[in-house]
Amino acid sequence: MARDMSDKEILQMELAQLKMEVDTPRTATGANCQDTIDFVEGLAADDPLIKGVSEEKNPYKADKGGCTIT
């Protein structure tokens, strides 16, 4: 547990982690950003919070304006 470790142990743990991370495989930012944008563009048209939902379909809108007796 981090609270019980001395400063030296914490530093040793961080060091071991950093050594591992320097070798992580990475790809270029630009390509990844483009992928992200394409992903979003594909889905954005259907996003209910962006385009809004019509009165009839929105389960949250029918709040005021009369009651229905079933």
Place this chain on the structure above:
Amino acid sequence: MCDQTFVAITFGPCDRCEKNFPLMSIYIQGEAATYCSFCVDTMACEGLTKGETLVTLKNESDSLKKKLEEERNKLHDIELHKVAEKVEVLGALPIKTRRVLKGHSNKVLCMDWCKDKRRLVSSSQDGKVIVWDAFTLNKEHGVTMPCTWVMACAYAPSGCAIACGGLDNKCCVFPLSLDKNENLAAKKKNVAMHTNYLSACSFTNSDMQILTSSGDGTCALWDVESSQLLQSFHGHTADVLSLHLAPSETGNTFVSGGCDKKCNVWDMRSGQNVQSFETHDSDVNCVRYYPSGDAFASASDDATCRLYDLRADREVAIYQKDSIIFGATSVDFSQSGRLLFAGYNDYTVNAWDVLKGTRVSILFGHENRISSLKVSPDGTAFCSASWDNTLRIWA
């Protein structure tokens, strides 16, 4: 926050030198021992290889961090908002408060949606955990926990159970039944035990496993049936405040954020920390995966939210404004990943355009700080929980 543990000073014979001194209880190789402070210092030096001191370790650590930065910068060819310049600007959002859920008598600390998109569970400082139907505002179930400050709650994927925990250092699971008269507290099952408060919990893809994070700096994966610890994750050097599982069906990774300003990505099967990011200036309060699973966002007390790309292994966007000085406590993405909703300590929710890095709108309504914010599973609404004792549903 509430992480003060008061150590009672015991006086007695030290396990190592046998002399009477004020004792510290520490853990060596996982076993508890009580030593006096002189022995602790001597032993700390013995554990190092020749020539290693705090200073040399720190220097090596700093030089490795620099090297890591260089490696990451080599692949940094363009910024996200530059690539997104050709994307259409978002119009005004038609979002406002549609429901206010009143019923808690104290600060609401956490909430979670059910997969059926209409139920949600919320937990509060008054010790109550309530299951609501968001469409009708009915309270379907209520449990009172023996401890106050229930800081984490989660809904099982099947919708048949909820998990919660907080200052009691445990995570308990309650099976939900259709019978309203049934006493839920009687069916309680203690699953997780930590040595400090439970900050977040989440079911994995099934009802059978729970992932928890705690103020003791670790995350752990538990089997619900047997309450066995399946895997523990060490690597944070301070309290872990939040975790989120990767969205894919076969995903075996999760991300966690803590008071050591780091966000770590873990492999659930091996317990290994596969990537870590340390660019925030203060505690990371919340982390959330991007809908595609290739990125995640974090919210921090330094008043910024940041987006990290996992394949590029770096931070790709910061969502900040000079006028925002209060810490962000929670974030979530809209269904398409175009919007990032963030709740702040200045009582507002800001909606950010993920791609362009600009703020699209501010949502007012709460009368105290936002503690938790989650978008519903079908993306039609999001719910925010606040210290003003209410939850609000926005759509």
